[in-house]
Amino acid sequence: MRERIGEWLQVKERKMAVTGKKLQELIKLCDKLGIMDTVTRRYAKGAKNPDGSPKEKTGKKEYMFALAKHYLFRKYPDGDVPKHMMVRLKLESLMLAHRITAYKEDLQKEIWENDKYIFEEKADGCRMLIVFFKGEGIHFYSRHVSVEDWLPIEYFNILNNVSTSALGERFDSFIIDSEVVSENPNICTVIGNRGVTTETQLQAVTALLALKDIDESKNIQREHGLLKFIGFDVLMMNRKWIIDEPYLRRRNVLEFMAPELRRYGLNFEIFPIVRDSSVKRRFYEEIVSRGGEGVIAKDVDAKYIASDNRQKGAWTKIKRSVAESLQMQGLGDTIDGFITGGAVGEPGTLNESRISRLEVSVLLRKMNGTEDQHVIAWVSNLTDELMEDLTVNEEGEIKLNPAYLNRVIELNGQNISARNRRLRHAVLDRFRDDKSWTDCTIDEDFLESMIF
Helix, strand or coil: HHHEEEEEEEHHHHCCCCCCCCCCHHHHEEEEEEEECCCCCEEEEEEEECCEEEECCCHHHHHHHHHHHHHHHHHHCCCCCCCCHHHHCCCCCCCEHHHHHHHCHHHHHHHHCCCCCCEEECCCCEEEEEEEEECCEEEECCCCCCCCCEEEEEECCCCCCCCCHHHHHHCCEEEEEEEECCCCCCHHHHHHCCCCCCHHHHHHHHHHHCCCCHHHHHHHHHHHCCCCEEEEEEEEEECCCCCCCHHHHHHHHHHHHHHHHHHCCEEEEECEECEEEEEEEEHHHHHHHCCCEEEEECCCCCCCCCCCCCCCEEEEEEEEHHHHHHHHHCCCEEEEEEEEEEEEEEEEEEEEEEEEEEEEEEEEEECCCCCCEEEEECCCCCCCHHHHHHEEEEECEEEEEEHHHCCCEECCCCEECCCCCCCCCCEEEEEECCCCCHHHHHEEHHHHCCCC
């Protein structure tokens, strides 16, 4: 049976997605486990050290591969890896999309005007791979690997009513790429009542999936609504990989599968697609006008790229941003805010010992002329270097470096949430040390106009 692990080893070493762990941290983990001799060494071609020896350039992927291999043998000592795990191991990553704003103007225009690109609504959910094998049932995998055993994260706390025996009569196996969302629009309140504060449905679903108590997680779903899967691609069907097929061919397979999956108990749907360039703009505007995230544009001929390398034009995110709304009002393209706090990462995560999110505020000017400080966003798109500089350790207590308090930053994001009037999916564009925190003023009526 050990040849099954060997099969994975042949492809996995050159297909290992990296994480936020630093190289030195990975080296220490391998050294602690006594597996340094299993790390495959890489050397720079033609480069030499002063002593004439080859210059090593072994990186994070090689150490992560050694860790994954170690824990895979520990978890399956006889080599009998389940088929659902085996196929997940063969994928470096789930396919990723570029932002349209990263493209040159001519490609942006082509995506809007060429029927070669279809538009599909972007679900605001948690990315999830659905894997089924007859005799092994249905399994749900994250796009990430665990920092505990360096193997793909599988979720066991998703309540579903799938009749796997009946499903096995219809399909031998399949792999579907999807987003999982909550059917309950009040899921944030439900999670909040259990002591976890979330601002978006995505955060609430993520918190629900992260609950260590599997029974509690399933009870919440049982009482407050099932999770729903929004499928948007198929990678394998009846043991045949179809990732090299054109997207439109894979879409046809997905349309065939959707009613069958619902028939056998999976809470599953697919969003319609639009190809006619004459209606793309209206399709997009209708989605954002009701508070949707936007669309994913897909090249109908594109393969499914199961790696961290985004292929330009294959999948493209087009999302309404605050910048668009500000520009419509003639007010620039960002919001200025000032830093008022920071938060460490969640326990057990890569950032548990450093500041990984920034609280950013503005001065909210009311109709009567008074001003109140208002938290406009929590920002988490921080680089490793910035997080290190933000962090101060005072006798074991992690705090925000006081040098960052009240520093002004430019923000962008998707829109302002109706629930707490904060910027959703906020990102830090840049620091503005030429501005004072007293410059960060927003009229309350304008803030309200940004809610859509």
